[in-house]
Amino acid sequence: xxxxxxxxxxxxxxxYADLLSAHEGxxxxxxxxxxxxxxxxxxxxxxxxxxxxEALELARATV
Amino acid sequence: xxxxxxxxxxxxxxxxxxxxxxxVRHKTIVVGAGPVGLxxxxxxxxxxxxxxxxxxxxxxxxxxxxICFSKRTLEIADRLGIGQKLVDRGVVWNxxxxxxxxxxxxxxxxxxxxxxxxxxxxxxxxxxxxxxxxARVRELQEQGAPIELRGGCKVTEIDDCGDYVALEIExxxxxxxxxxxxxxxxxxxxxxxxxxxxxDFVGRVFEDNFLIxxxxxxxxxxxxxxxxxxPPFNPGQSALLHKQPDGVWRIDLQLGWDIDKAEEKxxxxxxxxxxxxxxxxxxxxxxxxxxxxxxxRRMEKFRHGRVLFAGDAAHQVSPFGARGANSGIQDxxxxxxxxxxxxxxxxxxxxxxxxxxxRVHGADENIxxxxxxxxxxxxxxxxxxxxxxxxxxLAGKAExxxxxxxxxxxxxxxxxxxxxxxxPDTDALPARTRxxxxxxxxxxxxxWLLDRLGGxxxxxxxxxxxxxxxxxxxxxxxxxxxxxxxxxTLRERYLGxxxxxxxxxxxxxxxxxxxxxxxxxxxxxxxxxxxxxDK
Numbered sequence: 001x002x003x004x005x006x007x008x009x010x011x012x013x014x015x016y017a018d019l020l021s022a023h024e025g026x027x028x029x030x031x032x033x034x035x036x037x038x039x040x041x042x043x044x045x046x047x048x049x050x051x052x053x054e055a056l057e058l059a060r061a062t063v
Numbered sequence: 064x065x066x067x068x069x070x071x072x073x074x075x076x077x078x079x080x081x082x083x084x085x086x087v088r089h090k091t092i093v094v095g096a097g098p099v100g101l102x103x104x105x106x107x108x109x110x111x112x113x114x115x116x117x118x119x120x121x122x123x124x125x126x127x128x129x130i131c132f133s134k135r136t137l138e139i140a141d142r143l144g145i146g147q148k149l150v151d152r153g154v155v156w157n158x159x160x161x162x163x164x165x166x167x168x169x170x171x172x173x174x175x176x177x178x179x180x181x182x183x184x185x186x187x188x189x190x191x192x193x194x195x196x197x198a199r200v201r202e203l204q205e206q207g208a209p210i211e212l213r214g215g216c217k218v219t220e221i222d223d224c225g226d227y228v229a230l231e232i233e234x235x236x237x238x239x240x241x242x243x244x245x246x247x248x249x250x251x252x253x254x255x256x257x258x259x260x261x262x263d264f265v266g267r268v269f270e271d272n273f274l275i276x277x278x279x280x281x282x283x284x285x286x287x288x289x290x291x292x293x294p295p296f297n298p299g300q301s302a303l304l305h306k307q308p309d310g311v312w313r314i315d316l317q318l319g320w321d322i323d324k325a326e327e328k329x330x331x332x333x334x335x336x337x338x339x340x341x342x343x344x345x346x347x348x349x350x351x352x353x354x355x356x357x358x359x360r361r362m363e364k365f366r367h368g369r370v371l372f373a374g375d376a377a378h379q380v381s382p383f384g385a386r387g388a389n390s391g392i393q394d395x396x397x398x399x400x401x402x403x404x405x406x407x408x409x410x411x412x413x414x415x416x417x418x419x420x421x422r423v424h425g426a427d428e429n430i431x432x433x434x435x436x437x438x439x440x441x442x443x444x445x446x447x448x449x450x451x452x453x454x455x456x457l458a459g460k461a462e463x464x465x466x467x468x469x470x471x472x473x474x475x476x477x478x479x480x481x482x483x484x485x486x487p488d489t490d491a492l493p494a495r496t497r498x499x500x501x502x503x504x505x506x507x508x509x510x511w512l513l514d515r516l517g518g519x520x521x522x523x524x525x526x527x528x529x530x531x532x533x534x535x536x537x538x539x540x541x542x543x544x545x546x547x548x549x550x551x552t553l554r555e556r557y558l559g560x561x562x563x564x565x566x567x568x569x570x571x572x573x574x575x576x577x578x579x580x581x582x583x584x585x586x587x588x589x590x591x592x593x594x595x596x597d598k
Contacts, residue, residue, distance in 0.1 A: 005461040012466040013435050016450075020438065023446045031446040062456040 003054035068190045071121040072197050075215025081239040088227060089115050090406055092243035094218055094256055097124065098189065099374030099391035100249030101196035104210055105143045105203065106399030109518070112406055113209035115243075116200075117232065121214030123197070126351035127277045128189040130305065130313055131385035135476035135501060136392045137181040138572070142517045144202070145195045146181070152195075153185030154306050159288040161470055163455045165295050169465050173473070178552040179504040180511040184473065186307050188277075189388065221246070221259050223368045245402060246370045249391075254376035260367060266360020267434065269381065271441050272318040273357075274327060277350040278337060280312050290470040292440075292455055296339035301440050301470075304340075311350060314340065315382075317441060324354045357381045359434050361426045365394075365419040373398060378426035383436040383471035386429040393477060394422050400518075400570035404594060409537050414595035417484050425477035432472045439469035476501045479573060486567065486576025486589030493559040502572045505553045507545060512553070515543050517572045520590060522581075525553065527563035529581040535590040540567070569593055 009015055023031050043052055073096070080087045091107060093100045096118035107114045132140075132149065140146040160170045173183040203210050219238065220231035228246040232239050248256035257264060289304040296302070300317035307313055316336065318327060326332060333352055341347065361378035365371060374391030398418050404410035442448035457464035479485065479499035488498040496503055502523075504513045520540045522529055525547055533540040547554035558564050567576040567589050576589035591597040 005463050007463045007466050009463070009466070013432070013469060013472065016439070016454075016467055016469070017435055019450065020447055023444070026446070028445055058457070058461060062453075062460060 002048055002051040003058070004051075005058070067194055068123050068125045071214070072123060072194070073118070073212045073214040074121045075213070075235050077234075077236055078213060080241055081234065081237065083239075086229065086240040086242045088242035088244065089113060090243070091115070091245045091247060091402065092117060092228075092230065092241070093247045093249060094118075095249035095251060095374075095376070096120075096193075096197075096212060096214075097249060097251065097374065098129065098192050098196065098388050099395050100247070101193065101200065102139070102143060102392050103247055103249065103373060103395035103399050104212075105196065105199055106395060107403060108200075108203050108208040108210035109143070110399065110403040111209070112403050115211045115213065117213050117216040117218065119215065119217035123190040123193040125190075126353060127307060127311065127313060129192070129385075129388035130186050130188060130307055131389075131473070132185050132187055132192065133385060133389045133474045133476070134179065134181045134183050135474075136389050137185065138501075138504065138513055139392050139396045141181070141514065142396070142572075143196075143199060145199050148195045148198075149187060149192065150181065150185060152191050152308055153187035154286055154308055155182045155185055156286050156288060156306065157183065158285070159290065159470075161458075161468060162289065162291040162294065163452075164291075164293055166459070168292075168455055168458045168468065171465075178506050178556075180513060181504070184385070186305060186313075188307055188311065191308070192388075218250075218256060218259075221256055221370070223260075223370060225368075228369045244369070244406070247398065247402075248370060248372045248376050249374045249395075250376050252375040252379045254372070256370065257362070257372065257376055260370065262362060262367065264360055264362055264379075266358050266379070266430070268358045269356065269437055269441070270320040271356065272320065272322055272324065272327075273355050273382075274314075274316045274318050274333065274336075274352070275355060276314045276316075276333060276337065276352045277307070278312045278314055278341075278347045279310050279350055280341070280345065280347040281310065282341070282345055282347075284312070292451075292470075294340070296336070302340065303470075312347075316340075318354070328352055328354055355382075357437075359430045359437070361423065361430060365422055366415050371398060371402070371415065371418065373422075377422070378430070380426075380429050380433040381437045382433075383440060384429070384433050385471070385474045386433055389474040390422075390425055390429050390477070393425060394418075396571045397422055404538070407537075410594040410596060411598065413598060417482065417595060421477075421479045421482050421484075424479065424482075428477055429474075436469045436471045440471075484569075484575065484593045484595070486592050487585065488577060489579060491559070491561045491579050492564050492577055493556060496557055496566070496574060496577070498574050498576055500574055502566070502568055502574060503556045505556050506550070507553070512545070513572065516568055517570060519570050520575075520593070521568045522586065523557075523564075523566040523568055524581065525557050525564040525566075527565050527580055529565060529586075530583075533583070533586065535587050536596070538590060538594065540586070540590060567593070 090113045093116045222229040291302040303315035305313040373394040454467040575593040
C-alpha cells in the first residue's frame with residue numbers, strides 16, 4: 001500500500017474549518033471548480049502515481 | 064409522582080434585611096442558584112468569605128438540562144465536597160457510536176487513561192447536580208459557614224456605585240434594598256443583570272430547532288452515546304441518544320428551522336417520532352420535552368466594575384460537546400480564589416481582570432469547538448453537506464476520515480496558556496502539566512494527588528527540596544512533597560526525563576510556574592505574579 005489511510009493530519013477540525021471557509025459564498029458550480037483545482041494541486045504535491053491510483057479507487061468505491 | 068424538581072428546596076422566608084433602616088451591605092452576593100452560582104458560593108464560603116445567594120425561584124431546575132459532567136468538573140466538585148455523591152449517582156460511559164442512516168460508521172472509546180480518580184464523564188441530570196450543591200450549602204451552614212440561600216428574591220434594579228453595588232430585590236412580601244461589595248451574576252443565558260446593565264451579548268445564531276426529550280424507558284439499551292446523521296426516523300437531520308440515571312434517556316432530535324414549536328412539543332406529535340426511533344413496541348414515558356434553539360456568543364468582558372459574570376450569563380455555546388455547565392463550573396473555580404484574596408486585601412482588585420481574561424480565553428475555545436461541531440452536524444450550505452457526507456462515507460473504510468467526523472468534541476479542561484498570571488516555565492518538564500494547565504491527577508500512595516491540592520497556594524515538589532512553608536506577603540505557600548520513586552505515572556506526568564520538579568500551584572489547581580529545582584526568589588516572584596501584585 002502506498003496510500004496512507006491512517007490519520008496523518010494535525011488539527012483535523014482546524015483543517016476542516018479552513019476547507020469550508022474556502023468555499024464560503026461560492027455557488028455550487030464555483031465550489032465544484034474550486035474542488036477540481038484543489039485535487040490537481042494536491043495530486044501534484046503527492047507526486048506518487050501508485051498512491052493517487054489507490055486514492056481514486058478508494059474515493060470511487062465509496063460512491 | 065413528586066419529582067425532585069417540583070419540591071421547593073429554599074422557599075422564600077421574610078428576612079430581617081427587608082426591615083433594615085438602611086440597606087444591609089454584604090461582602091458578596093451571587094444572583095442565580097444554578098450549578099455555577101451555587102458552586103462559586105460554596106467555594107467562597109469554604110474559604111470563609113461571607114456570601115448570599117439570591118434566586119427568584121426556590122427549586123432545582125426543571126427537566127434534565129445539562130447532563131454530561133466532565134472529569135474536570137468532578138475534580139472541582141471534589142474540592143467543593145460533593146464529587147463522590149455525583150459519581151455515585153451518575154452513569155459512567157465510555158463508548159460512543161456514530162451512525163449514518165441505519166449503518167454504524169464507527170465507534171469511539173473515550174479510553175479512560177488509567178491513573179485518575181475520576182472518569183472522563185458522567186451523565187447526571189442537572190437537577191441532581193443542583194440538589195447535591197444545595198445539600199452541601201446546608202451542610203456548610205450547619206458547620207457555621209457564612210453562606211445564605213434566599214429563594215423568591217428577584218433583582219429588579221442594579222446600580223454600580225463604585226465601591227459597592229446597590230440592588231433592589233422584589234419578594235412575595237415587598238421590595239427591599241441591599242448592597243454588595245461584589246456581585247456575581249450567574250443568572251443564565253437570558254441574564255436580567257446583564258440586560259439591566261445594558262451590556263452586549265453578541266455572537267452567532269444558529270437557525271435550527273432541536274427537540275429534547277427525557278424518556279423513562281423500560282428497555283435494556285447499552286450505556287453508550289449514540290449519534291445519528293440522517294437516521295431513517297429523522298431523515299435529513301440528526302439524533303442523539305444518551306443514558307441518564309433512573310432509567311431516564313436523553314433524546315435529542317434536530318427539527319430544522321421552519322417548524323411550529325407548540326405543535327412539535329405536543330405529546331401526540333412527540334410520541335410517534337420516538338416510536339419510530341425506539342421501535343413500535345418500546346415502553347416509555349415522557350418525563351420532559353423542550354424545544355431549543357441556540358447561539359454561540361459571549362460578553363466582551365466578564366468583569367464590569369464590581370459585577371462579575373459567570374456561566375451562561377457570560378457565554379453561551381451549542382450543547383454539542385458538553386461545554387456549557389462544565390465551562391461555567393471552571394468560571395466559578397477561577398473566580399472564587401481571586402475574589403477571596405481581593406476581599407482579604409491580599410491582592411489588588413486588578414486580579415479580577417485576569418478572571419475575565421482567562422475565562423474569555425476558555426469561552427473562545429468552547430465557542431470555536433462547539434461552532435465547528437454544529438457546522439458539521441447541521442451543514443449550512445450544499446458544499447458543506449457534501450464534505451460532511453464524504454467524511455462520513457470514508458470513515459467506515461479509511462481510518463483517516465474518522466477524526467474529521469465531528470458529532471461534538473467533548474469538553475476538556477482549559478489551560479490558561481499565555482495568561483498574565485503565568486510565571487516561568489521549562490521545557491525540561493512534560494507539556495501536559497505546563498504552566499497554565501490544570502494539575503493532572505495521579506495515584507499517590509493509597510490516594511490521589513488532586514485530593515491533596517487546591518484551596519490555597521501550594522508548592523508541589525517532586526524529588527526536590529524546599530521549605531515546608533513560605534510566607535509571601537500574607538499568602539502562605541504550603542509544600543506538598545512527593546516522590547516519583549516507584550510511581551511511574553507521577554514521573555511521566557510531572558517529571559518526564561527530568562530528575563526533579565517544583566510546581567507552584569494556584570488554589571484552583573492550575574500550574575502558576577514550575578522549575579526543576581527550588582529557588583526562593585523565583586517562587587516569591589511567581590506568587591506575586593499569580594496574584595497580580597507585581598503590577
